Amino acid sequence: PASTKLAPSILSADFARLGEEVRAIEAAGADFVHFDVMDNHYVPNLTIGPQVCEAIRPHVQIPIDVHLMVEPVDALVPLFAKAGANCITFHPEASRHVDRTLQLIRSHGCKAGLVFNPATPLAWMDHVMDKLDMVLLMSVNPGFGGQAFIPATLNKLREARRRIDAHTATGGQPIWLEVDGGVKLDNIAQIVQAGADICVAGSAVFGAPDAGGGYHGVMGALRQ
Ligand code: DX5
Ligand code: ZN
Secondary structure: OOOOEEEEEHHHOOHHHHHHHHHHHHHOOOOOEEEEEEEOOOOOOEOOOHHHHHHHHHHOOOOEEEEEEOOOOOOHHHHHHHOOOOEEEEOHHHOOOHHHHHHHHHHOOOEEEEEEOOOOOHHHHHHHHHHOOEEEEEOOOOOOOOOOOOOOHHHHHHHHHHHHHHHHHOOOOOOEEEEEOOOOOOOHHHHHHOOOOEEEEOHHHHOOOOOOOHHHHHHHHHHO
16 A cells, blocks of 8 residues: 555665665655664574664665664663664563663654564553554564565454554554564555554565566555
8 A cells, every 4th residue: 555654674685785775765765764683692693783773874864763683672772872763673572671671762762662573462562552652563583584474463463453543542642563574565465454554574675576666666566
């Protein structure tokens, strides 16, 4: 759908040309840059940190959506805020004090969110709804791009949508619902139908064989 917000994950971009890559996705209509931070501790992979965030910041206007797959979490929050992050999400089981970490993120002027692995219960959000600006639902296990979408996520996504809608219907602040992992041309319609506001797409955007339209073409197709 045209209203679907797209957050290409630069995990699948060409790291040797990151500045160009983020400019290209912005020009092609991306709504966010999704920035995957892995620490070889919380997840068995190692990626990029605040210095890379700072390096790409001047290349785009769109918000940088930092997905922290790290443990512990708190020390990186001020570093990413200073590096120009706009949104910071973390996995609740990786933080000793979830409420405090959410407040810390907001106190640095960023949107704050929790990330739920496929097996992480949504109950983690119960007592912090008022401190959430976004919820990121993983539809693969975190750590790698290019994995297959886990179908059980669709029901969980509907459940997350219900919880968020119930919250806003009773006067709560808006909370974006974002889905991450295995989002492709052949499942994005279902994912949006089930309630996603924002879709992350890594390999579907950066790894797609160029069908002629480049990133414009790929993102246009994802929005159909
Ligand atoms: C996985 C990352 C995702 C990943 C998505 O741990 O959080 O953002 O880059 O890649 P695709 O879209 O290829 O599944
Ligand atoms: Zn991610």
